Amino acid sequence: DIVMTQSPDSLAVSLGERATINCKSSQSVLYSSNNKNYLAWYQQKPGQPPKLLIYWASTRESGVPDRFSGSGSGTDFTLTISSLQAEDVAVYYCQQYYSTPRLTFGQGTRLEIK
Amino acid sequence: EVQLVESGGGLVQPGGSLRLSCAASGFTFSSYEMNWVRQAPGKGLEWVSYISSSGSTIYYADSVKGRFTISRDNAKNSLYLQMNSLRAEDTAVYYCARGSEESDYGAFDYWGQGTLVTVSS
Numbered sequence: 638d639i640v641m642t643q644s645p646d647s648l649a650v651s652l653g654e655r656a657t658i659n660c661k662s663s664q665s666v667l668y669s670s671n672n673k674n675y676l677a678w679y680q681q682k683p684g685q686p687p688k689l690l691i692y693w694a695s696t697r698e699s700g701v702p703d704r705f706s707g708s709g710s711g712t713d714f715t716l717t718i719s720s721l722q723a724e725d726v727a728v729y730y731c732q733q734y735y736s737t738p739r740l741t742f743g744q745g746t747r748l749e750i751k
Numbered sequence: 752e753v754q755l756v757e758s759g760g761g762l763v764q765p766g767g768s769l770r771l772s773c774a775a776s777g778f779t780f781s782s783y784e785m786n787w788v789r790q791a792p793g794k795g796l797e798w799v800s801y802i803s804s805s806g807s808t809i810y811y812a813d814s815v816k817g818r819f820t821i822s823r824d825n826a827k828n829s830l831y832l833q834m835n836s837l838r839a840e841d842t843a844v845y846y847c848a849r850g851s852e853e854s855d856y857g858a859f860d861y862w863g864q865g866t867l868v869t870v871s872s
Contacts, residue, residue: 677858679796686846686862687796692854730796734857738786738801738810745795 639663639733643743649751656718658746660731665711668735675735678707678716681745682727690729691716718748726750753777753861755847760866767837767870773830773847773863781805781825784850786859787832789843789868799845800832815841837870844868 640663650656666675674694679687689698691707694714704719718725731743759771771787787799800821801810809821820833830847844865850856 675857677854679859686848686865687859688862689851689858689860692851692858696853698851698860732796732858734854737855737857738798739812740786740798740857742796742798 638739639666639736639741641731641733641741641743643729643731643746645746646744647747647749649749650718650721651751652723653720654751656721656725656748658716658729658731658748660709660714660716660743662712662714662733662735666733666735667711674710674714675733675737676707676709676714677732677734678705679730679732680725680727681730687730721748721750723750753849755849755861755863757845757847757863757866760845760868762869762871763837764872765838765870768833768835769837769868771832771834771845771847771866771868773832775828775830775847775849778849780823780828783852784856785823785830786848786850787821787830788846788848788859788862789841790846790865791840791843794843797843802830834868837868839870842868842870 642661644659676694678691681687695707728745754776756774802821818836822831846865847863848859849861851858851860
């Protein structure tokens with residue numbers, strides 16, 4: 638299975654500042670035939686199910702604020718929140734779907750307000 | 752509005768069985784691939800099982816293979832997970848999740864609220 642490793646495990650950022658979460662896969666999730674990275678990001682708030690933010694590594698899901706962006710290719714990916722809002726406090730997960738259906742998630746990154 | 756509503760969770764003894772259901776509404780259920788994903792208390796997400804839109808293709812995580820059975824009834828807009836030989840490590844919130852068409856069904860765009868399964872004597 639492809640192992641997804643996120644860093645850091647937790648992060649505290651001041652309101653209005655940039656938050657950056659990293660995700661590294663144990664093998665490339667870039668499919669050469671279509672040049673797409675099979676990588677998604679989710680946000681999970683306490684007591685709620687995960688919410689899809691980003692797929693194809695950088696495509697924002699409909700309705701997701703544009704302060705959320707995804708980047709990276711191959712094995713290294715980043716989720717960036719450009720200006721942290723109070724409602725962004727959550728745990729964030731990356732997920733690879735290259736080895737569908739054997740999907741795997743990162744361990745999660747807890748984002749808090751400094 | 753897309754809705755996924757799980758039911759069937761509860762407390763069960765080790766070695767026991769439980770059947771989870773997921774009622775779907777607000778979309779053409781028969782057109783979408785579906786999954787079960789679980790989350791142990793205070794832990795991360797673990798994919799459990801996948802079923803194609805027709806039900807003809809099914810996959811399981813190694814941790815549940817041979818013990819869990821996924822199925823669907825497209826006429827009833829429902830997804831199921833039959834869980835047998837339950838173990839303490841199966842304790843988790845179980846979510847049904849819809850594959851996102853825009854991501855070729857690899858990412859999950861809608862999730863239910865989850866149902867808690869507790870395996871304990």
